[in-house]
Amino acid sequence: MLAMDYRGPKRVRAVQKPMPEIKHPQDAIVKVLRTCICGSDLHLYNGNVPDTRVGSTFGHEFVGEVVEVGAEVTKVKVGDRVIVPFNIACGECHFCRQGMFGNCHESNTEATAVGAIFGYSHTAGGFNGGQAEYCRVPYANVGPVIVPEGMDLDDAVLLTDVVPTGYQAAEMAGIQTGDTVVVFGAGPIGIMAARCAWLFGAGRVIIIDQEDYRLDFARNYSYCEAYNFKEMDDPVVFIKKITDWIGADVVIDAVGAEAAGNTMQTITGRKLLLQAGSATALHWAINSVKKGGVVSIVGVYGPTDNLVPIGNVLNKGLTIRANQASVKRLLPRLIQHVQSGVLNPKGLITHRLPLEEVADGYRMFSAKLDNCIKTVLLPPTASN
Amino acid sequence: METNVINTPIDPKQIPGWGIDADPKNDPTYPMRQRMNVGQDPDSKHRPQSLQPVDTEVLRSIERPNVSAVFGTPEPPSGLSGMIRRAAFHYSENRYRHWLPLVLADRVNVVEGIIEDLAHGKLPNIWAEKGYDVEWKHNRTSLILKLSAVAAVAAGAVVLLSSGDKEPKKPKHYRGAYPEE
Ligand SMILES: NC(=O)c1ccc[n+]([C@@H]2O[C@H](COP(=O)([O-])OP(=O)(O)OC[C@H]3O[C@@H](n4cnc5c(N)ncnc54)[C@H](O)[C@@H]3O)[C@@H](O)[C@H]2O)c1
Ligand SMILES: [Zn+2]
Ligand SMILES: [Zn+2]
Numbered sequence: 386m387l388a389m390d391y392r393g394p395k396r397v398r399a400v401q402k403p404m405p406e407i408k409h410p411q412d413a414i415v416k417v418l419r420t421c422i423c424g425s426d427l428h429l430y431n432g433n434v435p436d437t438r439v440g441s442t443f444g445h446e447f448v449g450e451v452v453e454v455g456a457e458v459t460k461v462k463v464g465d466r467v468i469v470p471f472n473i474a475c476g477e478c479h480f481c482r483q484g485m486f487g488n489c490h491e492s493n494t495e496a497t498a499v500g501a502i503f504g505y506s507h508t509a510g511g512f513n514g515g516q517a518e519y520c521r522v523p524y525a526n527v528g529p530v531i532v533p534e535g536m537d538l539d540d541a542v543l544l545t546d547v548v549p550t551g552y553q554a555a556e557m558a559g560i561q562t563g564d565t566v567v568v569f570g571a572g573p574i575g576i577m578a579a580r581c582a583w584l585f586g587a588g589r590v591i592i593i594d595q596e597d598y599r600l601d602f603a604r605n606y607s608y609c610e611a612y613n614f615k616e617m618d619d620p621v622v623f624i625k626k627i628t629d630w631i632g633a634d635v636v637i638d639a640v641g642a643e644a645a646g647n648t649m650q651t652i653t654g655r656k657l658l659l660q661a662g663s664a665t666a667l668h669w670a671i672n673s674v675k676k677g678g679v680v681s682i683v684g685v686y687g688p689t690d691n692l693v694p695i696g697n698v699l700n701k702g703l704t705i706r707a708n709q710a711s712v713k714r715l716l717p718r719l720i721q722h723v724q725s726g727v728l729n730p731k732g733l734i735t736h737r738l739p740l741e742e743v744a745d746g747y748r749m750f751s752a753k754l755d756n757c758i759k760t761v762l763l764p765p766t767a768s769n
Numbered sequence: 770m771e772t773n774v775i776n777t778p779i780d781p782k783q784i785p786g787w788g789i790d791a792d793p794k795n796d797p798t799y800p801m802r803q804r805m806n807v808g809q810d811p812d813s814k815h816r817p818q819s820l821q822p823v824d825t826e827v828l829r830s831i832e833r834p835n836v837s838a839v840f841g842t843p844e845p846p847s848g849l850s851g852m853i854r855r856a857a858f859h860y861s862e863n864r865y866r867h868w869l870p871l872v873l874a875d876r877v878n879v880v881e882g883i884i885e886d887l888a889h890g891k892l893p894n895i896w897a898e899k900g901y902d903v904e905w906k907h908n909r910t911s912l913i914l915k916l917s918a919v920a921a922v923a924a925g926a927v928v929l930l931s932s933g934d935k936e937p938k939k940p941k942h943y944r945g946a947y948p949e950e
C-alpha cells in the first residue's frame with residue numbers, strides 16, 4: 386500500500402509499504418478515505434519530537450472504511466465508515482474512565498506523560514498513522530464513531546482533531562458570558578478555537594498571528610477581530626491597551642512549539658533544541674491575561690522544559706489548563722453542532738492533494754505557501 | 770538528626786478537621802475529567818483483558834511497570850540509533866539523559882536511512898522529499914536566497930578546509946622528529 390514515509394527533518398515521501406495487520410483482538414484495519422496534515426505534524430516534520438524514527442508514517446487525522454476487524458470488535462463492522470479520533474484509548478483504564486481519552490494509560494509503553502496518538506513518534510506509542518491507504522486502528526470498540534448519514538467526509542475528517550481541539554481550547558478556558566478572549570495562532574486550531582469561544586458566550590474574540598492571509602480568513606470565518614503581531618511593538622502592551630489596561634479574561638495558546646516572534650525563544654527552542662520548542666506564544670499568553678485569568682494551552686510542546694514566566698503565573702493568580710483534546714468525549718456534541726450547521730469544519734480546507742504529493746503538501750503547509758490553511762491528502766484507493 | 774524510617778499510612782478521618790472545608794465544586798479539571806482519585810477507584814489497576822503479544826522489541830518507560838495492552842510495532846530499534854535509544858530508556862522521562870540521547874538517535878537514524886536507501890540501490894531524491902517543487906512554484910525568491918545562503922556557507926567551508934590543506938600534513942606525534950625541522 387502507498388504510505389507517507391519520514392526520512393529526516395523536512396524530508397518525507399510516499400512509498401509502498403506492507404499492509405497493516407491485526408495485532409490485538411480489538412484492532413480494526415481502516416481503508417483511509419481522507420487524511421489531513423496538522424500543525425502537530427510540523428513538530429515531527431521539523432525533527433523536534435524525540436524518538437521520531439526514520440521510516441515511520443505520520444497522520445493522526447483520518448476517516449475511512451473498516452475493511453477488517455479483530456475477534457473482539459463488536460461496535461463497528463466491515464464496511465462501516467468511521468471517524469477515528471486522533472488519540473488511541475482503551476476506554477477501561479483509570480484515565481479513560483474519567484473521560485480523559487487523550488491520556489489513556491494502556492496504549493503507550495514508551496512514555497507515561499503522553500497518551501498514544503496515531504502516527505506521532507514512538508514517544509506517543511510508535512503507531513503508524515493514517516497518511517496511508519490503510520491504517521491499523523487499535524481499540525476499535527472505543528475510538529471510532531460511525532460517520533452519520535449524510536455527513537460530508539470533509540467535515541468528518543476535521544472532527545478527528547481540529548474541531549474537538551479548538552472546542553476544548555475554549556471549553557478549558559472556562560469562558561463566562563461577556564468574557565474577552567484572546568487566541569494566539571490563526572492556524573486551523575486557533576481559528577476553530579476563536580469560532581468556538583462564541584459558543585461559550587464570549588463577548589469579544591481577538592486572534593493574533595503573523596500571517597495576514599490567515600488573519601483575513603479568521604476575521605470572516607470566526608467572526609473575530611484579527612491583528613498581526615509583526616505590526617506591534619509588543620503584543621502584550623497591545624492587548625493591555627485594547628482591554629482598558631486590564632488584560633484579557635482568558636487567553637488561548639493555539640501555537641505551540643513552532644512559535645515565531647522572539648529571537649531568543651526561536652534560537653534556543655527551535656534551532657538548538659535547548660528548550661522543548663519555542664514558548665513565545667505561551668509567554669505572551671501568561672503576560673497578557675488579566676490577574677486571576679485563565680490560560681488555556683492546546684499548542685503542543687515537547688517533553689523537556691520551556692522558558693515561561695512562571696513567577697507571573699503565581700503573582701497574577703492565574704489558572705492554567707491544558708491537554709490533548711479528548712476527542713471521543715466531545716464527538717457527540719460536536720457532531721450535533723456540525724449537523725445543525727452551527728459549525729462548518731470543511732470551510733477550513735483550502736488544499737486537496739493526492740497522497741503521492743505528500744512532500745509538497747508538507748512544504749506548502751509548513752511554509753504557509755499559496756494561502757494554505759488546511760490540506761487534505763487523498764490516497765489513490767480513496768478516489769472521489 | 771534521626772529520621773523516622775517507618776511511614777505508617779494514616780486514616781485521614783482521624784486527623785482533626787479532615788474534610789471540613791471540602792468543596793466538590795472547586796474542581797478546575799471539570800469538565801475535562803470526571804473526578805476520581807486513585808484511592809477511591811477500586812479499579813484503578815484495571816487493564817484491558819487481552820494484551821497484544823510482545824513479538825517485537827518495545828522500549829518501555831521505567832515510569833510504568835509493564836508494556837501497555839496495545840503498542841505500535843513499526844520501526845523497532847536497530848543499528849547504532851537503536852543502541853542509543855535502548856540506553857536512553859534506562860532513565861525516566863524526568864531526565865535529560867532520556868531525551869537528549871533520543872534526539873541524537875533520531876539524527877543518527879537519518880544517516881542510517883540514507884545508507885539503507887543506497888544499499889537498496891535507491892538514491893534519495895532530497896529535492897522532492899523536501900517539497901522544493903512547490904516552494905519553487907510559490908516562493909521562488911526566498912527559496913533561491915535560502916539555497917544560495919547554504920551554497921555560500923558550503924563554498925566558504927570548502928575554501929577554508931582546502932586552504933588548510935596547502936601545507937603538507939604531518940602526523941602530530943611525529944612533529945619534530947622529521948630531519949628537516
Ligand atoms: N492539544 C491538542 O489536542 C492539539 C491537537 C491538534 C493540534 N494541536 C496543536 O495546536 C497548534 C496549532 O495547530 P495548527 O494546526 O493550527 O498549526 P499551524 O501551524 O497551522 O498554526 C499555528 C499558527 O501560529 C502562528 N504563530 C506562530 N508564532 C506565533 C505567535 N508567537 N503568536 C501568534 N501566532 C503565532 C503561525 O503563523 C500559524 O499560523 C500546534 O502546536 C498543534 O500541535 C494540539
Ligand atoms: Zn492534528
Ligand atoms: Zn485507557
